[in-house]
Amino acid sequence: MNALSPLVRSFVGHFGEMGSRWGINRTVGQIYALIFVSPVALNADEIAERLEFSRSNVSMGLKELQAWRLVNLRHLPGDRREYFDAPAEAWEIFRTLAEERRRREIEPTLSMLRNALLEDPSSDADRVALERMRGMHDLIELMTTWFDDVQRMDQQTLAKLMKMGSKVQRLLEFTDKVKVVSGGKR
Numbered sequence: 001m002n003a004l005s006p007l008v009r010s011f012v013g014h015f016g017e018m019g020s021r022w023g024i025n026r027t028v029g030q031i032y033a034l035i036f037v038s039p040v041a042l043n044a045d046e047i048a049e050r051l052e053f054s055r056s057n058v059s060m061g062l063k064e065l066q067a068w069r070l071v072n073l074r075h076l077p078g079d080r081r082e083y084f085d086a087p088a089e090a091w092e093i094f095r096t097l098a099e100e101r102r103r104r105e106i107e108p109t110l111s112m113l114r115n116a117l118l119e120d121p122s123s124d125a126d127r128v129a130l131e132r133m134r135g136m137h138d139l140i141e142l143m144t145t146w147f148d149d150v151q152r153m154d155q156q157t158l159a160k161l162m163k164m165g166s167k168v169q170r171l172l173e174f175t176d177k178v179k180v181v182s183g184g185k186r
Contacts, residue, residue: 041083113137
C-alpha cells in the first residue's frame with residue numbers, strides 16, 4: 001500500500017479487518033475502502049497496484065462488490081477499461097447493504113419459516129418447535145414491515161428518528177396516557 005497516504009492506508013487496513021466480521025473477506029473489504037475514499041473512479045489495475053494485490057484477486061473482489069451493489073461500473077470516453085466508484089453518501093450505502101442483507105439472509109429465513117408453519121406437528125416437541133418458530137416468524141415479519149417503512153423515509157426524517165433514540169419510548173408512553181385519559185378515542 002505504498003502509494004496510499006497514512007490516512008487512507010489506515011482506513012483501508014481497518015476495513016480489511018472489519019470485512020471478516022461482516023461476512024466478506026479481507027481483500028474485498030480493502031478494495032471497497034479504497035474505492036470509497038477515492039476522489040476518482042479507479043480501474044482494476046490501479047486498485048491492484050495501490051493495494052499490492054494480484055489482478056485476479058481484484059477482479060474477483062470487484063465482482064463480489066458489484067453483486068452487493070456497493071460499487072458502480074463506469075466507462076470513460078476513449079478508454080476501454082472498466083472503472084469503479086462507490087456512492088459517496090453513507091445513507092445510500094447503508095440502505096443498499098440493508099436491502100442486500102434482507103434479500104440474502106432474511107427473506108430465505110422467512111420463506112423457510114412460512115413453510116414450516118404449514119406443517120402439522122406430529123409430537124409435543126414439534127408443537128413446541130412450531131410455537132417458537134411462529135414467534136421468530138412474527139418478529140421477523142414485524143421487523144421487515146418496519147424496515148420497509150424506514151426504507152421509504154427520506155434521509156432527513158430518518159436522521160431525526162435515529163437522533164430521537166429513547167425519546168421515542170417516552171413519546172409512545174405519552175400517547176398511551178393520552179389514550180387512557182381520553183377513553184381510547186383520538
